[in-house]
Amino acid sequence: MNKSIHSVLSCKAARIAVFAFGMLAVSCHSVAADQTARAQRLPGNSIYQLPISLTDQDGHEFRLSGKRGKPVIVSMFYNSCQFVCPMLIDTLQMTEDSLTPVQRNSLSVLLVTFDPARDSVAVLKSITNARHLDAQHWTLARTDDGSVRKLAAILGIQFKLLENGDYNHSTALVLLDGEGRILGSTNQIGEVDPQFAKLVRDAAK
Amino acid sequence: MGTALSTWLSLVWLAVVATAATADDLAPVGYVTVTPGSLTSVLSNSSDNRPIPVKPFSVRVTPVTNAEFLNFVLKNPDWGRDRIASVFADHTYLHGWKSATDYGDQTDRQRPVTNVSWFAAQAFCEHEAARLPTWYEWEYLAAADATHADARKDPAWRARILAWYDTPTDMHGPTVGGAANYYGVRDLHGLIWEWVEDFNALFISPDSRNQGDPDKLKFCGAGALSLQDKENFAILMRIALLSSLSGADTTDNLGFRCARSAVPNLTHTTPNQ
């Protein structure tokens, strides 16, 4: 009797059957995947169309489109920025504070650095700790220079590296819906923009 | 029935041949190596406007043509007019083409492709292992005339450029391949506006009278870049145009060319596949 399974499997016909079953399984999966993909196809005006990869403050790599699902406030900054960027984080925190806990939970914040050369994973982690940013909702990320430029272009943010290593950059808080479409933005920092806050509250429902 | 069928078959055959010809009948892409140097730019990089070093790079001799761009679209159908995501190009993308896969007249073959967005231009360049030139690289090349590396003080250089602003936009204008400048690069002036890699680094206030009055909260760092030599109107126009655009925008007279940083061990230029 022990021999029976082996002898069954060693039979050519059995191998073919296993192979066929495997193919069937595979094809079922790919059909399902196609269907899922169609259902999940990104809208044409979603910024998640941008096929870039980033690394977060814990060293985990992720695709930009991985943020799909919940509304996100995206912005760009860099660590050596003395003036505006700390205010940017303040403003984001204040905006968060104006939400209810339920709303806060349905929202995430993504901050991408202009300066991947100096803002390593360790630097990003230290900022997260120093500013007591809730890692559950806050992602500080870095990517390559080319992707930084593309992300800025798609968000409508300007930036330029100066000779002394500083960056000139515009500041924008951009609100994305769950599908990555831009719902609105503000360049008011230092205080919460009430109109932007309302958009955030509506999106975070 | 025989005649009709053979006519139909001939037409089909011709169409196939024509398409095949369009797709493959392209000369290898011409890049030229540019002597490195430095540039005193219209847009300063530092508080005392020191010359900006321009590292070795190579650049396409001529802007990208309709034929070359079609070749790219055929191989990358997601960049076709009918499929492109609106976040990468607005509804005017390639609107002058006859269809998503046909630029139309054979006479348009060697005309510079226009109505392309920054994202599309970037994608094309990446496809040939290149990138868009940076603003400083572009300015460095554009400062030259036929015989001098920097002809910006020459009124004739300026006048020739300003004269282009007086001519109406013509989407069926000249083909690429005008006279070469000091670096061997053609068509930097007088043909089309061109994208640059850092088009969104050209910080001028959209109201140009605010120079020297930077909104500190708006622009981190030293404030908006100041424009040196305000008399350099010819270059100012370019900056104005580029700074009015977003990455998905196109215009009837805006095209591009590609560049490559000179990296050691870089293989020789490959034809556009």
Place this chain on the structure above:
Amino acid sequence: MMKTTSRLIGTLFIPLILMAASHSAVADPGTKSPGRLSGDFGPPQGEPIHAILTSPPNVPPPIHRKFPAKVIVDLEVVEQEKEISEGVKYMFWTFGGTVPGSFIRVRQGDTVEFHLKNNPGSKMPHNIDLHGVTGPGGGAASSFTAPGHESQFTFKALNEGIYVYHCATAPVGMHIANGMYGMILVEPPEGLSPVDHEYYVMQGDFYTAGKYREKGLQAFDMDKAIDERPTYVLFNGAEGSLTGDKALTARTDQKIRLFIGNGGPNLVSSFHVIGAIFDKVRYEGGTNMQKNVQTTLIPSGGAAVVEFQTKVPGSYVLVDHSIFRAFNKGALAILKVDGPPKKEIYSGKELDSVYLGDRAQANMASVSVATKAAASGTLTQQEQINAGRELFAGTCSVCHQPNGAGLPGVFPPLAGSDFLNSNHQRAVGIALHGLTGKVVVNGNDYTSVMPPMNQLNDDEIANILTYVLNSWGNKGGTIDASAVKAERARPVAEQAGH
């Protein structure tokens, strides 16, 4: 799109702040309507209105609405080649296809939703700065528009007045020099007083590589613009834009209002209408009025409103009174007024008389003495002779010579003339009416023409003849002005000398 929200917030915040501020402020005694919020009459009411825009020289009709509304303005920038002078072409950058651009008319307190479109055929990005906007850059920052795109921003027209608008894209001077300017009128809530005609005229200076009236397509000349050496100074963007059959028109006894602006980019205008006096000038387009003005200054980037009444028919020439600009660079326009003549106001030419100028020699004192004496009835013969001597010189001496000798065979002598001395009355007649035909003087024939000297008055002829009769061996005598008068009044047929 990214920045729209924040820009809208920015532009709306300012009027809100102003409203709040004026709530707490004491009403400015200088405003026309104390106690009312200055310029903000509350939120817009009723349906949004699409503003009527007109091409120069026409002006949209007056607004009769009594409440603030939302007004939508759609303005397109077009880069277009047009004629700047006959046979001379120039690439203009225009608001609405004209230079100056379309005229915009709104009411104080209106909320204006401004749509700026840039034609896809444009090479350049453009924006707009409206001097009537209270907000950063006058709207320029919010309206920066690439070719083939459209920008929108909203502002409240808080101040009434006439304001210039222009493009403020780098390089600003070039955009303005290429014709990118126009005017917006913000009417006071009670409207403007009714007039018969309102016209829109704007001066500008233009800089071409070629010379004035050099034919062909002319390029913009940056160096000339920086040096402020215009090739053309024009009303409404072209030579002849307001002359001939394109002249402004009116009838006599009509009230005219001109909205006159100056786009620059460089020159200030000394605006004058030849033959007219401005009854009222809102100088600099401000609130105050000046009256009875001949020439008013319009700064570059400024405007004024002038009003006058037409009375007499004719062609009235609008000029920049820096006059070489009018006659050598094209700064002139015509207002043609038709109607019946009004001689009591302006007669036209009444008299064309010889004006001796400085041929009438230095010492006219004796003439004044004689005139005074004659008036007081104390004229002496010597005074007549002295006056006559001065008057003889330059008039009679030309032919009869200073010594009265005449020209043999041509002009008869007066010295020792038997013809003269034998008949004084005849001499008076000849001086007045002239003489043709043969005369015999001192035995010699003279057949010549003496023109009538009727431009001289009675006193003058009397004095001249008195001098002649008492000079060069003549037999003496006195001619009285009354004798000359009597001779002048005689019917032609009887006049001595015929």
